[in-house]
Amino acid sequence: MKDIALYETGDGGDLLINNNDLSSTEILIHQVYLCLFGGNVESDTKGNELKSQIRDDWWANSLIFKNRIKKQFNSRTERTLNKVVLNSSGRIEIENSVKEDLKDFTKIISLSVSVKIPSPDRVDILISLKEKENKEQKTLQFIWDNAKKEIILNKDL
16 A cells, blocks of 8 residues: 655654655555654544534544544544653553554554653654564654654654
């Protein structure tokens, strides 16, 4: 499956443009990145929002998936990173948010999540993915700078 290629700039993912055109990729890291850091940091879509209400969820939930509630996108990881204290219970809450955001992937891949807090202002999220079809394993790493409240690195190990 092809997806739009993204790269991390330190203040959110940007689209990769090559020869004045959007680049595409088949690397899973882009989809995982969007699941964890895809927006709606303020709140989840609840389904009872008023038309006059300013929505804080992902813009496409009301535009594209208005009548398809199960398809609506609600990323929890970035919101959790912004609100928890970086201690052992916060680490578990971050790990659970990552697993929740990636639960739809478990239909096609086996995954494991590990969250580490190596310093008071840094969170390392390691995600190991193994495709069920070809058994190839990939490990993705996201490093969150808690002082800046942004990803400082995302890479495929």
